[in-house]
Amino acid sequence: MNTEKATFIPDKRKYLFLTDQKGLVILQHVIDAVVESNLPFELVFIGGSSEDETPQTDVSMWLSQQKMGNFLYVSLQWDKLDSIKRLAEDIGFSNEEAQYIGYGEKKTNVFCCRCHGITVVREKETSEEKELPEIRCKHCDLLLSVSDHYSSLRDAYLGYVAKL
Ligand SMILES: [Zn+2]
Numbered sequence: 001m002n003t004e005k006a007t008f009i010p011d012k013r014k015y016l017f018l019t020d021q022k023g024l025v026i027l028q029h030v031i032d033a034v035v036e037s038n039l040p041f042e043l044v045f046i047g048g049s050s051e052d053e054t055p056q057t058d059v060s061m062w063l064s065q066q067k068m069g070n071f072l073y074v075s076l077q078w079d080k081l082d083s084i085k086r087l088a089e090d091i092g093f094s095n096e097e098a099q100y101i102g103y104g105e106k107k108t109n110v111f112c113c114r115c116h117g118i119t120v121v122r123e124k125e126t127s128e129e130k131e132l133p134e135i136r137c138k139h140c141d142l143l144l145s146v147s148d149h150y151s152s153l154r155d156a157y158l159g160y161v162a163k164l
Contacts, residue, residue, distance in 0.1 A: 006027050008029070009071055009099075013067065013070050016066060016073065018075075019043070019044075020045065020046045020075075022104075031043070063091045070097070072093050072099070074099070076103075077103060077104045078102040078106040085100050107120050108146070110137075110146050111156035112159050113144070113160050113161065114142050117139030119159070134162045137159065145159065145162040
């Protein structure tokens with residue numbers, strides 16, 4: 001997933017923004033550009049606390065109703081962003097029709113090659129470096145190197161035995 005800044009893509013039929021309080025700040029310059037250009041847009045706000053959050057079923061319905069040529073911007077915390085991205089992709093938004101901008105701590109799941117347990121590693125937003133340090137499996141205590149082999153089935157990167 002990219003960590004790029006949101007960029008205004010001109011000449012779309014309509015602009016869709018799905019975001020929360022912090023994400024709104026990230027998307028602000030794109031929203032400004034859309035408003036200044038007098039282009040149609042819709043903004044769905046996902047509340048900060050879990051109680052007043054727009055249910056995912058509503059988000060799903062909203063996205064399903066959109067026509068071809070609409071452009072989607074999503075800016076949310078990484079873990080929420082992942083599920084919304086999957087949802088949007090299932091509905092049919094391609095990478096050319098959407099931008100996803102995550103913020104905050106990024107969680108990476110690491111799959112242990114020995115015990116098949118998942119260890120969650122938190123990455124700081126600032127670390128551009130993709131490479132993760134060696135981690136210790138929290139289930140069997142094995143020292144793991146994190147590969148770039150990603151299993152979408154397990155939503156995790158494969159951890160293999162770190163060189164001794
Ligand atoms: Zn393990």
